[in-house]
Amino acid sequence: MALAVHIIAALASLAAASYLYFAPSRRRFYATYATTAAMLASGFYLVVASHASLVRSCITGLFFLGVVSALVIAAHKKASQTEQE
Numbered sequence: 420m421a422l423a424v425h426i427i428a429a430l431a432s433l434a435a436a437s438y439l440y441f442a443p444s445r446r447r448f449y450a451t452y453a454t455t456a457a458m459l460a461s462g463f464y465l466v467v468a469s470h471a472s473l474v475r476s477c478i479t480g481l482f483f484l485g486v487v488s489a490l491v492i493a494a495h496k497k498a499s500q501t502e503q504e
Contacts, residue, residue, distance in 0.1 A: 421468065425461035429483060432458045436490035443498035448491070455487055 432454040439447040459480070466476050 421461060421465055425458065425465055428454060428458040428461050432487055433483075436487045436494070439494045440490050440497065443494045443501075448494070451487070451491055455484070459484070 432451065435447065435451040435454045439451050462476065462480050465471060466473060
């Protein structure tokens with residue numbers, strides 16, 4: 420069950436960040452932050468509860484977090500450029 424929640428949170432985080440890039444808004448930023456936090460929290464829970472390999476889990480999680488963060492940063496830059504125009 421926890422794995423399903425983690426997968427759903429990760430996919431929701433990626434979808435929210437992708438949508439945020441194409442249509443940035445304050446509400447979508449908050450939604451992306453919330454889904455990313457849920458993904459991190461559920462991943463932490465899975466590592467602690469299942470005693471999974473911390474190195475493998477962290478490398479995968481950091482890669483995923485990097486992708487989502489890159490999308491959020493790009494959306495932030497895009498939003499600030501449209502505000503200046």
